[in-house]
Amino acid sequence: MQEFGGVSYDQANHPKVQQVQHRVxxxxxxxxxxxxxxxISADIMRDGGLTDAAIDTHTLxxxxxxGDVYTITYADSIKKNGELxxxxxxxxxxxxxxxxxxxIHILPFCPYTSDYGFSVVDYHAVKPEFGSWKDIQAISEDFKLMADLVINHCSSESEWFKNFKEGKDPGSDYFVLGEDYEDVSKVVRPRPHPLxxxxxxxxxxxEVWCTFSADQVDLNFRNPKVLLEFxxxxxxxxxxxxxxxxxxxIAFxxxxxxxxxxxxxxxxxxxKLLRLFIETLEPEAIVITETNVPNKxxxxxxxxxxxxxxxxNFSLPPLLLNTMLSGDxxxxxxxxxxxxxxxxxxxYFNFIASHDGIGLRPAEGLLSEQELKDLTDTLCSFGGEISMRKMPDGxxxxxxxxxxxxxSMAGKIGGAKDAYHLQRFICAHSIMLALEGVPAFYIHSLLGTENDLQGVADTGELRAINRHNWDADMLEEKIADPGLHHGExxxxxxxxxxxxxxxxxxxxNATQYxxxxxxxxxxFWRESLNREQSIFALHNISDKKQEIPLVELNLIATENWRDLLSGEKITPCKQSIVLEPYQSTWITNR
Structure with a gap:
């Protein structure tokens, strides 16, 4: 018997515990x-510590x-000699x-064997070459910390998979076997290699199921012991x-x-079960799904x-990139x-770039095949490559x-590099920042990192083009150099x-029209939840000046309007405003 609110009770029979257990x-x-x-539910309640967590009182x-803005980075995107x-x-x-x-979203920091961390060897450890759990905790004290739950698969060098090959536990029945699946003809593939x-x-x-690579072996969630591991x-x-x-x-x-x-x-x-579990233990926690698939x-x-x-918001990167490069x-x-x-x-979790490439599947049904081809041809002309996936018909x-x-922002579709590279890049991010949702910046976007062709040559991996490792001292020099774009x-x-x-x-969650x-x-127009602030976010996504009639914004004459980005006062009686190529303006009354 324990005491809750001055009343003795049996934990298992406490109403909050029973409610959580029923939902589980x-x-x-x-x-x-x-x-x-x-x-299985009893195991989850026990291993998850849900009995004690359920009876704690939490403020919603x-x-x-x-104020929420995220930075996405690898643990070693910036390195300094002699320092973890x-x-x-x-x-x-x-x-x-x-x-x-x-x-801060720190991409996989556990010991791994391939795919830049997404083939995890040990989920309960930090890769020693990166640092320790104390370093992770220290960062979490200064920033909200996002981490990857690499849940679909693990490394072929993990203890679980080694045990599988040896017929030992834990792991002997943790993996998906081809012999258990008669018909795999309709399986959606993100990669061209054998399933x-x-x-x-x-x-x-x-035969073991490998959605992403031979080193990333899919875990068998038909076995509840795998769920308990996570x-x-x-x-x-x-x-x-x-x-x-x-x-x-997670989709796979x-x-x-x-x-x-x-x-x-x-x-x-x-x-749903993982969300219930996580929120019961930590009400402030957030679950975010990574599903690089068409919008619906x-x-x-x-x-x-x-x-x-x-x-x-996976459709945003290809659509916004197409917008900036087409001027449409x-x-x-x-x-x-x-x-x-x-x-x-x-x-919505808004981003334009990440550690992966710019997904093209989320543009399916939104851009035509010809538009996608024009976009990818242009990106290739700027030094990019296109990764492929295998369809069911091969x-x-x-x-x-x-x-x-x-x-990717060096020029326009079908054209050469032009003088608006920097302006185009900044404009794209001003759009992302103003949109409904939580914005996130990949560290290499913040730094204006260019294609790492040497990284591709060294690793043979196309994604290495956008996974540069900066030397910390060199980075500081480049940011401080007025002749380079990084600092600007x-x-x-x-x-x-x-x-x-x-x-x-x-x-x-503010209103958006x-x-x-x-x-x-x-x-587009945004309005605060209390309806006290309005912002008109206007972005010239072309290389020509654009004149916008102010009368169409219907600015209330009694309000004091100004552009948040330039600080310029906006007089409602003024006939129009002119936006320079790729200029943005956020006009607000507060």
Whole structure:
């Protein structure tokens, strides 16, 4: 017997514990069936520490506001001789980004064997070459910390997979076997390599399912012991200060013979269960799903307010890039008008670049095949490459563009590099910052990093083009050099971010309406939740001056209007404003 609120009780019979256990059992039944649901649920309650967590009293909190801006980085994107990368990262963050971004997504930092961390060997450890859990905790004390839950697969060098080959536990039944799936003809593939890899085990040769590479072996979530392993992993992350969980490649989690093996019902149910578990332990925590798929499929991961708190806005990068390179925002406007407003408790996670390439699948149905070809041809002319995926009929289709975002903005579609490179790049980010949702900046976008062709040559990996490792001292020199673009990019973006973070109308859930000033001006209106602040965000996405009639904005004459970016006062009686090529203006009454 324990005491709660001055009253003695049996923990198992406490109403809050019973409520959580009932919800766990509901999800477990949908995943594994009714027969073993009680046993599996009891294991989850025990291993997850849910009994104690459920009876704690928590104050409900808003999980985000206009001040939330994330930086995405590898632990070793910036390195200094004689210093562990996580310590270097923390020092750089405090020196340059304190008060600018308040959230940090550190890409996989566990020991790994390939794919820049996404083939995890040990989920409960930090790669010693990066630092330690103390370094992770130190960063979490200064910034909201996002970490990857690489949940679909693990490394072929992990202890689990070694045990699988030797017929030992834990791991002997942790992996997906080809022999259990009669029909895989419809399986959606993100890669062109074979779906199965042959490995030698104590029981002979076995085919194991490998969605992403032969070194990344898919985990078998039909076995509830695998789910329990990740329950324990999440507890480790929470204990070390992680409060934002990025569910990597989650769409591929569950397999059924004769299906696409993507977005299956059991996958969605596992996300619901993980959210319940995570929020019970840490009410302020956020679950974000990484699903690089067409827009409608991506939206499904909000569930009924019971799956992801945030979803990556995967259609934004290819559409915004196409807008900036074509000088035509028709498709971006059409997409934005089709997007449902994210209800309170949900938010879009906006980004233009990440550690991966620029996904092209999310543009399917939004850009025509010819438009996609024109876009990819232009990116290749700026030094990029195109990665392919294999279709069920064996044909190859473009999957992502591999190029640094700064290099991708060098010119217009079908043209050569031009004089508006920097302005085009800054304008794209001003759009992202103003849009409904939580903005995130890849570290190499903040720094204006160009294509790392040497990295591709050294590794043979196309994605290395956008995964440069900066020497910290050299980076400081380049940022300080007025003759280079790095410092101008860094300071311009930081200034816009600081402005953005002070505007209630840029709350991730604030009202957003599309405005129409032709195809060369991408414009929309934001209004704060309390309706006290309005912002008209106008962006010239062309290389020609654009004149915008102020009468069409219907500015209230009694309000004091100004441009947040330039500081210029805007007089409502003025007939029009003129935007220079790729200029942005955020006109506000507050």
């Amino acid at each position: 059992e509901q999800h477990v039944q949908q995943i594994y069936g009714a027969e073993k649901s009680a046993e 909190v808003n999980k985000w506001d206009e 990368p996580l310590k270097t990262l923390h020092r750089i963050l405090r020196q340059h980004l304190r008060g600018v971004t308040n959230g 199965f890899t042959n490995v030698q085990t104590v029981d002979g040769e076995k 329950i324990r992993v999440i507890r480790t992350y929470l204990a070390q200060g992680v409060t934002v969980f990025r569910l990597d490649a 989690l569950w397999k059924e013979s004769g299906t696409t093996c993507v977005h299956l019902d059991q996958t969605h149910e596992i996300i 499929e991506n939206l499904s991961y909000f569930g009924n307010d019971n799956e992801a708190h945030m979803i990556y 925002c028709r498709h971006l406007k059409a997409w934005m008008m089709s997007m449902p407003p994210a209800r309170r408790g949900r938010a 044909q190859l289709q473009p999957y992502e563009a591999n190029i640094s975002l700064f290099s 990019v860094f300071e311009s973006l930081k200034r816009m971010i600081r402005v953005r973070r002070q505007q209630p109308a840029f709350h991730p 599309t405005l129409h000033f032709g195809n060369e001006v991408f414009a």
